[in-house]
Amino acid sequence: MKAPRALSRLSALMSTLALCIGLSTPANAQSAFSPAVFVGEKVVTYFEIEQRTLLLALMKFPGDPRKEARKQLVDERLQLMAAERMGIAPSEGGMDAALKSFAERLNMEPAQLIEALANEGVEEETLRAFLYARISWQGVVQTRFGSSVAVTEDEINRAIASNTGAGGVNVLLSEIVIPVTPQTAEQVQSLALQLSQINNQGDFEEAAKTYSQAATREDGGRLNWISITKLPPQLRPVLMALGPGDVTDPIPLPNAMAVFMMRGKRETSMPAPNYSAIEYAAYMIPGGYSEDALKTAAEMKDRVDTCDDLYGEAYGKPENVLVREALAPGKLPRDYALELAKLDEGEVSTALTRPTSDGGQALVFLMMCGRTAELKEETVSREDVAQSLRGQRLMSFADGYLEQLRAETTIVQK
Template sequence: MVRSLGTVLALMALVGFGAPVAAGPFSPLKIVNDQVITQFEFEQRLLFMQLLRQPGDLEKAAMDTLVDDRLRMSAAKQFGVKMTPDQLKAGMEEFAARANLTAEKFVEIIGQAGVQPETFRDFVESGLVWREIIRGKFAPTVSISETQIDRALANGRPMAALQVKLSEIVIPAVGAGRDAALQRADKLRLQLRGGADFASLARQNSSAASAGRGGALDWMLLTELKPDAAKVVRGLAPGQVSAPVVLDDTVVIYQLQEQKQEMTQPSGAIMVDYAAFLVPDDGASAAKVRAKVDTCNDLYAVAKGLPADRLTRQTLPQAQLPSDVAGALSLLDAGESSTAITRGGWRVFLMLCRRGPPETEMPSRDEVRVQLTNQVLGAQADIYLEELRSEAMIRTP
């Protein structure tokens, strides 16, 4: 993704290096079921991808993505998925923000390079409707277990944190006034569904300090919200408005403006939590232990009643590990063990408990759950798109 205005301007030199011009800009290059992809659309997508500095065979990628977009929009029509103007605007802002630009400035820059605003809009719309389809079709079936979260955290992955940019309408709901506040919030939500402007309603109705800004809040980590609010916001797409959320003595309505996942910046120190359990070097004792344990904590039950020096557990910076221990642990994931080391006639049952940044720099369980869910949904989206592609009639005129 283009990261700065200067980079975008520098890439304008690429204009003119696209595919040869065909007989006319609207001559068909590909037909996907009954939908035509024109020469003009192809040239626009190719130029857009050049400006974004996409790698690989851009001519092939441009056509492939146009075909995929046709399939996505056909699926959207089948499921009745449409983007409102506000959702589309929020999606364009979200994309442009990756280059530290507003949508308006982004459109201006790519326009100077020859890319039409409709090209950018169609590209964003296809991605937004696809996200809605995948959420609606597959999200209810995705269940991330606590064990999966434990495993991800133990292995120091993932390291991305979900950030959101929200607007809010906060209504006081003290004591017996809660029912009245909820009724008021429901009325406001109906107005918003009818097309009312969120910022205007926030200025008129919100009791929060953000009211003067139309309810707008700064970027924040999703985990900075209270759990009930985070749960509601997590299910929103850009532009969508939440159901009223009761938080202490207030009722709050949120609108999601943008969201992004940013990689956290670890301190650089990789910490390794490991256990070393001394067992007889007889070839069978280590196998018996392995059969009884799944995590490092399970070793405490196995070692119960034995001398304290038989089981040790340490958390050290990776650079400070003994060389033989470091070598053995480097081959393991959390919960795996090695018996490659001996100590004074004992076999060392070595088990990796956790490897990664310090605990204070790790994502929360909620963040990990969201990321693992997105990984599953991403894989299911790829499979579903491949199914649509295999069922479609795609031909060259």
Template sequence: MRHFLSGLALATTLMMASPLMAQNLFEPVIYVNDSAVTRYEVDQRIRFMQLLNAPGATPEAAEKALIEDRLRMQAARRLGITVSEEALNEGLAEFAGRANLDTLSFIDALGQAGVERQAFRDFVEAGVVWREVIRQQIVPGVQVRDSEIDQAFKREIETPIIDRVLLSEIIIPAPPGQEEAAMNAARQAAANATSEAAFADSARRLSATPSASQGGRLDWVALDNLPPTLRPIIQALRPGQASQPLTVPGAVVLFYLRDSQGTLRPGATEQVLDYATLRVPSAQDAANVVARVDTCADLEARGNGQTLRQTLSQNAIPTLVATQLASLDADETTQINMGGAVDVLMLCSRQPALLAQSQADIPVTAEAEDGVEAAVPDANALPDREALRQSLLNQKINAMANAYLAELHADAVIRRP
């Protein structure tokens, strides 16, 4: 969307890219449960996708998107869901706002590029109505458990913070009048980038930079040295992935991530252990206890108030106990001969120390001169727990919505004339 305005320079070329004969302008090309998708709609969706710089703006992708929109609208009708004019106008304004335009200006810009107002309205209406379908059919049944949040925190803690990346680049010149050709070449290069060798081959053929002779390969670069607008795009890549084409003045750019390096957050390797200890007279007594307990709660009940349960950081646990706990998983036991008595030791749980602190407020690294916190987030801080819960909730909702749409597709009668 941020490249939308630059995409308008392609308008004249795009309008000539897929001419339609007047006599077959509204010829059905697909039926979705007897609802026709016309050739004109496909052409409009292709143009719209191209202007939005959407990946894979092909007839096949446009047909797929239109089929899914038909399924969304049909599902809404079966549920008695309709979109009010007010809700539709809000959706149009929200989408136009992503290009920093009001609705009328956005529609006017689309018109200059050959995209009709109705195509935009249909696209937004399908999205708005689907949102309501999801709200009614899916959201009420989705929950995020505290254990899922803890697991997400653990993954966050164990994932290094990327600070250096090893990139390859392709920079394709796009002088006036050749923007569409450059974008098409970039899209093809992105589609072909199934390996570093394939990307390097495209770089040698297409790129207009000194790195082209090395297959576009660049040296290690600090992430902080990249432009702020580029960092999230690179961070979203995994080694072996290429970015989608990016438009810049006079060129189209592609990046391929060959490798990345990062560091763990301070304290990420520290652990907090929850464990329980019950002292009994002999090894036989210890064996009897172990045979009858499965959890720390069982051990506490078995001890009749004599079980000692503690939650301590690793460096605060006595060395002998810490050594024994190191080999245990949750709810596993071991025995420590104390000379005249035996300790039954059970690990209740272990978690990163940072996870144990995750309920705390997000640290800040700066204060205003008047002493009021400027709320500059600590780069090493974990995400807010409620924000992470919402993120996991959204992931579940999206996954279930996609599964629901796939089910609608499987049940539909989709045919060509």
């Protein structure tokens, strides 16, 4: 049986990709197997980065495949060190099952997939290493946190209501959002854990004014009433489980850590719609939170009324200065999703930053273009909801633990 034509036609794409992202060994490396990154006592080689870059490109993984490859491989070294300390390693049968499952997603047999990847220059060991790290990390997370993840019937009821729009639930939240860099990860994690222990609104508001980077900091982190269905799907069950005055555990965001306090919760007479897609535009302004960047953003706010207007702002500038796309709520970057939840169509947030290729920061001029409501509700089983809640909590624990491992390990990029 031949491999699917969609994968076999990728030769031309990969030839172009090789020219665009430079798949040859870096000039300053002695060989393809020279260390590109030191992660504690482990290394990531240039060869591994090249191989993972090819694999991610073939998988159509979002973002820059080379940057994502390097990041994934560093994270996997941290994850595998944790697995080794706990004596966790996938069995041969577990690896075979994972390979079979991965191939089935592409409507292929494992042997077909391996052959198709080999035709594009990706070695079998590259795919197996990719799967090995994921299975190992799942074992670490399940062993370390599985027993502490429990879901109550009330939480399941709230989650079903929040995900279907039943009851029209609105929430009144306060937020603290603290930027994170590799140098401050450990301190921010420790601070966020302390802030999550706050048990009164006055102290939370003072902490928001002191530590938060969100636009709400001057108001003590206070947000207005918002429909639960506008918030990221991953956070709805967590927030719906809170009572008045309760504070979440630290929640990892891209480049930040957040905690939320529930100030109030109410039901409205009309159910709120679920959304199948959120359309946004993100315009990158060099300089991060600098005075010049904030001034530029303020001037742009006066000039633009819709997302279409941003095309004029981006004219003649590099292609990556403006991103406009419509994504399912669960596919949005979590920090984008939180900011967009606060916005109506045509409104703008300038609370976020993104790193630039030269090591600097860009201020994100984030505009809400529109929301697409779902045409019908899907029925969900209680067991599916319970599994989703447990999975989300495990993911939150896993993200926090990985940040801790990163902060505790010396990582040297070549």
